[in-house]
Amino acid sequence: MNKEDGAKKIAQTAVMVFVVALALCLPGGNGTVAQAASGAKHATNEAAAAKVRAEAAKALLEAQNAMDKADEMMRMAQKQRQKSMSKEKDAFQKMVAAGYYPSDITLTAQNGQVHAVFSHRKHLLREHLKCTECHPRIFIMNAAREKKKKGFTMANMRKGLYCGHCHNGKRAFSVADLAMCKRCHPKQL
The missing domain is CATH 3.90.10.10 (Cytochrome C3)
Structure with missing residues (x-):
């Protein structure tokens, strides 16, 4: 038996000991191994669900931050566009004041x-x-x-x-x- 197989056996044994100990610790102290295994499975499922919810909340927050940043960039672009349009209007008025007119x-x-x-x-x-x-x-x-x-x-x-x-x-x-x-x-x- 190599080291990897030995480690797997030790881990399996530790899980079995945990399940038996959990069965004995259930209210009344007379829980079965099946009840302990079911409780462990339920706890594992709850932990996995909590992890998925946390990851989803994190992804939602990142998406909201990205949307906020995009909105800010749009506001900045609109502001720049308005500035350039204002400069264009001023340039046309200066051109007309100097006697240059757009063609017919x-x-x-x-x-x-x-x-x-x-x-x-x-x-x-x-x-x-x-x-x-x-x-x-x-x-x-x-x-x-x-x-x-x-x-x-x-x-x-x-x-x-x-x-x-x-x-x-x-x-x-x-x-x-x-x-x-x-x-x-x-x-x-």
Whole structure:
């Protein structure tokens, strides 16, 4: 018999002695070995369950900490985004104050309709508007370059959307006024 087998035999004997001692210690002192073994098994199961609960609680705490950290990172990213947007707005206003204007934008029409041209220079110089009066409230920045202008229709503008927000006949000429067509559609047929 090698050392490993001897150690196993000693451990098994120790467990048996423990079970018999436990049986004798049960209330009344007359417990059976089966009752002692059942009690030992129940205690082992309870210990295993307690260990699993402790590990689950630890994992839950780690997950909560990770979520808190992710929320904090999101708040920081949002703060940085707001700072950069503020700097971008300031840069545009400084550019306009120095006499540099964004280029005119051609709003391409669909289904053979006449294209419209939006002039930043006219709106900024003549009307003394600020970039923030239209962006991003009415128009999303870079919309002319990045998005199809499906919503830029005369029907939507007559409802007060896009250009119709100001060009409603109260603040500026109405988009519904046929005498004013050439102001937005210079290449009209």
